[in-house]
Amino acid sequence: xxxxxxxxxxxxxxxxxxxxxxxxxxxxxxxxxxxxxxxxxxxxxxxxxxxxxxxxxxxxxxxxxxxxxxxxxxxxxxxxxxxxxxxxxxxxxxxxxxxxxxxxxxxxxxxxxxxxxxxxxxxxxxxxxxxxxxxxxxxxxxxxxxxxxxxxxxxxxxxxxxxxxxxxxxxxxxxxxxxxxxxxxxxxxxxxxxxxxxxxxxxxxxxxxxxxxxxxxxxxxxxxxxxxxxxxxxxxxxxxxxxxxxxxxxx
Amino acid sequence: xxxxxxxxxxxxxxxxxxxxxxxxxxxxxxxxxxxxxxxxxxxxxxxxxxxxxxxxxxxxxxxxxxxxxxxxxxxxxxxxxxxxxxxxxxxxxxxxxxxxxxxxxxxxxxxxxxxxxxxxxxxxxxxxxxxxxxxxxxxxxxxxxxxxxxxxxxxxxxxxxxxxxxxxxxxxxxxxxxxxxxxxxxxxxxxxxxxxxxxxxxxxxxxxxxxxxxxxxxxxxxxxxxxxxxxxxxxxxxxxxxxxxxxxxxxxxxxxxxxxx
Numbered sequence: 001x002x003x004x005x006x007x008x009x010x011x012x013x014x015x016x017x018x019x020x021x022x023x024x025x026x027x028x029x030x031x032x033x034x035x036x037x038x039x040x041x042x043x044x045x046x047x048x049x050x051x052x053x054x055x056x057x058x059x060x061x062x063x064x065x066x067x068x069x070x071x072x073x074x075x076x077x078x079x080x081x082x083x084x085x086x087x088x089x090x091x092x093x094x095x096x097x098x099x100x101x102x103x104x105x106x107x108x109x110x111x112x113x114x115x116x117x118x119x120x121x122x123x124x125x126x127x128x129x130x131x132x133x134x135x136x137x138x139x140x141x142x143x144x145x146x147x148x149x150x151x152x153x154x155x156x157x158x159x160x161x162x163x164x165x166x167x168x169x170x171x172x173x174x175x176x177x178x179x180x181x182x183x184x185x186x187x188x189x190x191x192x193x194x195x196x197x198x199x200x201x202x203x204x205x206x207x208x209x210x211x212x213x214x215x216x217x218x219x220x221x222x223x224x225x226x227x228x229x230x231x232x233x234x235x236x237x238x239x240x241x242x243x244x245x246x247x248x249x250x251x
Numbered sequence: 252x253x254x255x256x257x258x259x260x261x262x263x264x265x266x267x268x269x270x271x272x273x274x275x276x277x278x279x280x281x282x283x284x285x286x287x288x289x290x291x292x293x294x295x296x297x298x299x300x301x302x303x304x305x306x307x308x309x310x311x312x313x314x315x316x317x318x319x320x321x322x323x324x325x326x327x328x329x330x331x332x333x334x335x336x337x338x339x340x341x342x343x344x345x346x347x348x349x350x351x352x353x354x355x356x357x358x359x360x361x362x363x364x365x366x367x368x369x370x371x372x373x374x375x376x377x378x379x380x381x382x383x384x385x386x387x388x389x390x391x392x393x394x395x396x397x398x399x400x401x402x403x404x405x406x407x408x409x410x411x412x413x414x415x416x417x418x419x420x421x422x423x424x425x426x427x428x429x430x431x432x433x434x435x436x437x438x439x440x441x442x443x444x445x446x447x448x449x450x451x452x453x454x455x456x457x458x459x460x461x462x463x464x465x466x467x468x469x470x471x472x473x474x475x476x477x478x479x480x481x482x483x484x485x486x487x488x489x490x491x492x493x494x495x496x497x498x499x500x501x502x503x504x505x506x507x508x509x510x511x512x
Contacts, residue, residue: 087424148303201443
C-alpha cells in the first residue's frame with residue numbers, strides 16, 4: 001500500500017514539474033500537495049543556519065501573508081511544527097483552542113482568509129529541512145487519506161530540499177528524481193537512521209550531510225539504500241570524508 | 252501472575268505520567284514491564300502511521316533481529332492482522348503458521364521465537380497500533396495475562412494522548428507523528444554513539460536512556476542535542492566504561508584492511 005502511494009505521489013510531482021518545464025524541486029512537491037489534498041494554498045520555508053528560515057515557495061497572496069505573519073509575530077503552526085517535530089493540524093481556527101494556542105496569529109490568520117491551517121515539519125529525525133504549510137479558507141480536518149498523502153508529500157519535499165544544489169555539499173544527483181528510490185525511502189527502516197548517525201562520526205559532518213552522503217553512495221553504486229545502511233550498521237562498509245567515494249569501501 | 256508486581260507497575264506507570272512527560276521513555280518502560288509481567292521473551296509497540304505503515308515506537312530490546320520482525324509486519328504478520336481487524340491475534344505455535352504468514356513465521360522462528368500475540372491499541376472505533384508479544388516456547392497464552400496485556404496496551408494508547416484532550420483526531424495525529432519522529436532521532440543518536448564508542452545499538456540505547464534520566468531530559472531531546480553537538484555525553488561514556496568489566500572506552504574497532512584511518 002505504501003509503495004503504491006509513494007509511486008502515485010512521485011507521479012503527481014513529476015507532472016507538476018513537467019508543467020513548469022523544470023527539474024523536479026521541493027516547490028513542485030508542495031504545489032502538487034496543495035492540489036492533491038484539497039487545500040486552498042500553501043507555503044514552503046527552508047531551514048537556514050540556526051533559527052533562520054527562508055520562504056522559498058508560496059501558492060498565492062494569502063499563503064504569503066500567512067507565512068510572513070508567523071515570522072513577524074513569532075508564533076504559529078509552522079513554528080510549532082518546526083519545534084515539536086510533528087505536524088500541527090489546526091482544522092478550525094475559529095475555536096477557542098486555536099485562539100489560546102496562538103493569541104496574536106489566530107485572529108490575523110482569520111483576517112487573511114484562513115479557516116484551517118496544517119503545518120508539516122520537513123524532518124527526518126534530527127534532520128531539519130524546513131516546513132510545508134497549507135491553509136483552507138473553510139474549516140475542516142484533513143481526511144485520513146489526505147493526511148497520509150500530505151505526510152508523504154512532505155517526506156518527498158524533505159528529500160528534494162536536501163538534494164537541492166547549494167543546500168549541502170555533495171547533495172546533487174543523489175537520487176532526487178523519480179528514478180531515485182522513493183519506494184525504499186517511504187518504507188521506514190531503522191538501519192537507515194542508525195547508519196546516518198554512524199556516518200556523522202565517520203565523515204565528521206552534520207546529520208543532514210551524513211544522510212546526503214549515504215543516499216549518494218547508494219545512488220552512485222546502484223545499490224538499495226537499505227542494503228547500504230545495513231552494511232554500515234554491520235560495520236562491513238565504511239565511508240570516508242572527502243575527497244570521497246573513491247576511498248569508500250568494504251571493510 | 253504476581254499481583255504485587257502488577258500493581259507496582261501500574262503505580263509506576265501512572266506516576267510517570269506527569270508534567271515533562273516523556274512518552275518515548277514511558278513506552279519503553281511499558282514494553283520492559285510487559286516482558287516481566289506477561290512472562291514473554293520480547294515486547295514491542297507498533298503505531299499505525301497515516302502514511303500506511305506500521306512503525307515500531309518502543310521495544311523491550313533493541314536487537315536488530317527483533318526490530319526486523321516488527322518491520323516485516325508491514326507486509327504480513329499478527330500486528331498487521333490485528334490492526335486490520337481490531338481484534339487480538341494469537342499464534343500459539345509459529346511452526347503451524349507457515350501458510351498464514353510464510354515470511355513472518357520463518358523470520359520469527361529464526362530469531363528464536365515460537366509463539367506470538369498482537370493486542371490492539373484502540374481509541375474508540377480506531378485502531379492506532381498494537382502491542383506485540385513474543386515467546387520463545389510454544390503454547391497458549393494465559394487468558395489472565397492476555398487481559399493484563401490488553402490493559403497495558405490501553406495504557407500505552409492513553410499515554411500517547413496524554414498531553415492534551417483527545418477530542419480531536421488532529422491531536423492524536425500530531426502526537427503520533429511526533430512520537431514517530433522522536434523514534435527516528437533516537438535511532439540516529441544510537442548510530443552516532445555506537446560509532447563513537449565502538450559499542451552496539453543496544454548498549455548505545457541504554458546509555459542514551461540513562462543520560463536522559465540523569466539530566467531530566469526527554470530521551471528525544473537528549474538525542475537531538477547529542478546529534479547537534481551541544482551535548483557531548485563524554486562524562487556518561489566514561490562512567491559507563493568504568494562499570495564495564497575491564498572497562499575502558501574504546502574507539503571503534505578498526506580492522507587493518509581498511510583503506511586508511
